[in-house]
Amino acid sequence: MRKKISIHDIARHLNVSATTVSFVLNGRAEEMRIGAEVKKRVLDYAETTNYRPNLVAKSLRTGKSRIIGMMVEDISDPFFASIARGIERKAYQLGYKIFFASTENQTSNAGDLIKVFRERQVDSYIIAPPPGIASEIQALIEHEHPVILFDRYFPDLETTNVIVDNYNGTRKATDHLRSNGSSQIGFVTLESAQTQMHDRLQGYLHAIAQWGQAPCILQLPYALPANSSVEKIKAFIRQHKEMDGILFGTNYLAFSGLEAINELGRKIPDDLAVVSFDDSRFFRLFTPPVSAVAQPLEKIAETIISLLMKSLDTPASKRCVETIVLETEFIVRKSSLKRKKTPSRTR
Amino acid sequence: MRKKISIHDIARHLNVSATTVSFVLNGRAEEMRIGAEVKKRVLDYAETTNYRPNLVAKSLRTGKSRIIGMMVEDISDPFFASIARGIERKAYQLGYKIFFASTENQTSNAGDLIKVFRERQVDSYIIAPPPGIASEIQALIEHEHPVILFDRYFPDLETTNVIVDNYNGTRKATDHLRSNGSSQIGFVTLESAQTQMHDRLQGYLHAIAQWGQAPCILQLPYALPANSSVEKIKAFIRQHKEMDGILFGTNYLAFSGLEAINELGRKIPDDLAVVSFDDSRFFRLFTPPVSAVAQPLEKIAETIISLLMKSLDTPASKRCVETIVLETEFIVRKSSLKRKKTPSRTR
């Protein structure tokens, strides 16, 4: 096993100092007045020996790791996975690496992760925060680490946030149900006081208030197993016979909901129309396809990274905080041609 | 901004040496005969100042980073995302952190990533390798880094591999289609010579050979956009009128396939029965639900981590290579009660 070569090995071999090698390899040869010939010899030797800098050493010396710590609820959740993927792509291009981690939306997990990240000298953070972690985030900012919150945020905290317009998302979705014939619209959401769910709830409430409908809401605990969700949604549907439209607060709630509706033998959309907040590639595959409020995943990732880079380029003292609100898109899906072609096909 | 405190700060404050502090904080106080009182003072002071070791410095000194580099095709793909999640959970418990990265199954991306990982002093690797990366992986092993390949591997390389029994997976799936009435079974797969797809193909071929059916195969290029896949699958189905069963080589091919079948107005399973390799939580939500070959995701993650830990505990010279083949589970999904209860419901 040939050992890894260091800057000192190069220096020794060429009879120059490590400093010179460092300057050359960092492209500071001119600035530091290193002769053209020495420069060439260093470059050539580094090339032939396939020298790779030890970034751990570099980090220790410079205090910057070029590592981003990213914490989300669950990296295997399609929403977070997509955003993570987008961020990954852009970060790598910029020479940054990412530690991804899942909080399960637990305060304690997030707290532990922040500690671990700090030990590892992570120098910036992208966080979809769980409740109760505001003070730790505040501490990160006080330590001058760039922090971007996304998906949800703390209104009391002066952070840079990237979110979507949840309020108008559910509002448009509710209006859509109404204008497509539903008069009693239910909302199935999470028992969560976090901003994203709060705003979605408000959007729904304000929408139904327009035509004077009373709220009809089911709030499920976070991380409820899918089969329990299905049961609770079934009970909810049974209890509200008058309900002829349902809006789901997340796509996985919608999946449980579709299953519940299916099991109850209700017909979509004739018995019960369905719309989901947060799109999924699967909605178009259902019969009938499901309309949804799509979040601009690529745009979210892009915005997060560009704000983060801006923050990294700015001294802590003059970083400005801002909350970027991205628009959602309402995707209307009607039954495909099949439905029209064979309206009375038996199943 | 209060500065981060180091072992030297503690030493200075308590009038002891940094070495003493290091020993105490690493639990080596007894071994190194540090007095109980000094030990207590160090521990207390570290506690009150909220001392956190600088793991970058530690890595530099010890040469171990306790960072695992994990490379998969795409971390947002549900298969890889689930495995990543399982690995993440276990790795954190063991004090390891993970760099996740996506290769897009491109040799050059994987090569670059290996370089980046090495610069960052990653000390072990979990890789779902793209084609053509065998020599770089060989080099990693020669440098005595523990490496675990999963999902696919290189038969010529002496590596530790964690795979599933792809051959029997497709074989069982094909048999299932046959015994449920399909007599002409098609196979939609990827244009890939990698082991996992190769074995799936063989399973299919051997299965149909049992009853003398001729192969009926569609191979799609890797990373084909979903809408092109749909078109190609539609053409394939149209060309093979006699085909009454289709096996899909991956779940995303199955999704395209379902869309294609839908658009052609064929009925599942009466016109065309469908089975997918690689399960998805969505298959049960389709009407009718789709049977699938499920890979043991949790078990794969578990096996990878335990082999990796074993490897890390073993000197490079006496690590043994092994290929663990995990069994798949064939999940039969019949139409739900609804189908039976209301066989002639119109839609």
Place this chain on the structure above:
DNA sequence: TTATTTTACTTTATCGATTTAGCAAAACTG
């Protein structure tokens, strides 16, 4: 009582980079 061992630490080197300060030789200036 002297020699040896044990106790309880400390000194110093090191990991692989960066960075500040410095220094000799060459070139230029007046």
Place this chain on the structure above:
DNA sequence: CAGTTTTGCTAAATCGATAAAGTAAAATAA
């Protein structure tokens, strides 16, 4: 031709930890 500047480098300190080797004082043994 002495003095200053520029050129082209290098020595040494540093980041924050660990580890090998050392050492003074106390305890024990002969």
